[in-house]
Amino acid sequence: MNYFFGINNEIFKSRVEIPIFKNRSIPDKQIKLYEIYIDEKKWKYTNIEKKNSESNFFIIDEKNSSNDKIYFLSKDKSINKFNNDQLENLNDFTDTVPAFRSNLKILIINGGFSSYQSEYPFQMIKSKGSIVSSVASLTNSSADKNYLIFKNIFHFPINEKFNGFFVDIKNKKIMEKFELITNYTNQIEINKKLLNENIFFVSQDYLGIPMYVSTKDNHISFEHTHPLHEYILSKNRYEKVKQLKEQVNEIIN
Numbered sequence: 126m127n128y129f130f131g132i133n134n135e136i137f138k139s140r141v142e143i144p145i146f147k148n149r150s151i152p153d154k155q156i157k158l159y160e161i162y163i164d165e166k167k168w169k170y171t172n173i174e175k176k177n178s179e180s181n182f183f184i185i186d187e188k189n190s191s192n193d194k195i196y197f198l199s200k201d202k203s204i205n206k207f208n209n210d211q212l213e214n215l216n217d218f219t220d221t222v223p224a225f226r227s228n229l230k231i232l233i234i235n236g237g238f239s240s241y242q243s244e245y246p247f248q249m250i251k252s253k254g255s256i257v258s259s260v261a262s263l264t265n266s267s268a269d270k271n272y273l274i275f276k277n278i279f280h281f282p283i284n285e286k287f288n289g290f291f292v293d294i295k296n297k298k299i300m301e302k303f304e305l306i307t308n309y310t311n312q313i314e315i316n317k318k319l320l321n322e323n324i325f326f327v328s329q330d331y332l333g334i335p336m337y338v339s340t341k342d343n344h345i346s347f348e349h350t351h352p353l354h355e356y357i358l359s360k361n362r363y364e365k366v367k368q369l370k371e372q373v374n375e376i377i378n
Contacts, residue, residue, distance in 0.1 A: 127219040127244040130188030140230040141185040158183040194312040236343030268339035277333035295323040
């Protein structure tokens with residue numbers, strides 16, 4: 126099961142397009158789009174119809190995207206199992222090979238846009254831990270501004286504050302500490318002095334998807350990072366990542 130999300134603030138808007146078909150099947154007209162949000166420390170859901178009658182995609186447009194809502198696909202028989210106290214794996218519609226893909230389009234207000242796939246897998250929402258992500262690899266020192274967008278989805282209905290850091294791995298130093306919120310699309314502007322190969326973004330206690338946005342002259346570039354082990358070719362890449370995370374934890378703790 127996958128979740129989907131958007132962003133909406135004074136700088137960026139988003140448009141999410143979610144297909145109602147799998148890789149090797151015709152569109153499933155029984156599939157519905159649901160919006161989830163937190164209300165009085167409970168998960169609540171609403172069925173939202175954002176699809177033209179002849180379209181094979183659900184659309185969450187710029188006016189309706191939100192930082193604190195998430196979305197998923199389900200049939201009526203699955204939604205009956207919805208748990209207000211914690212998110213659960215309701216169906217396998219988006220569990221496909223190759224992977225099920227949606228599209229997240231980020232727009233800069235009065236400017237351009239950029240897109241990429243944006244699924245948030247169910248297996249991530251049940252776990253706690255830390256994300257370590259290279260800053261320089263997907264930012265641009267020639268841009269006017271660079272931003273980190275960090276989406277967290279946690280299975281309990283909480284908006285809890287937790288720490289994020291920009292860490293100099295080589296010099297073993299915290300360069301910047303900032304506040305993030307669970308079950309929210311967080312945005313942090315990245316100081317240009319931090320755009321070098323030694324700087325990594327680190328989340329403390331909670332997982333999430335780090336995305337990087339660069340803007341210049343109202344144009345935009347938008348990318349996301351992969352897990353660290355996908356950048357390492359050696360057979361012991363998981364051990365290398367474990368060692369790196371241990372070093373980072375010593376720095377931030």
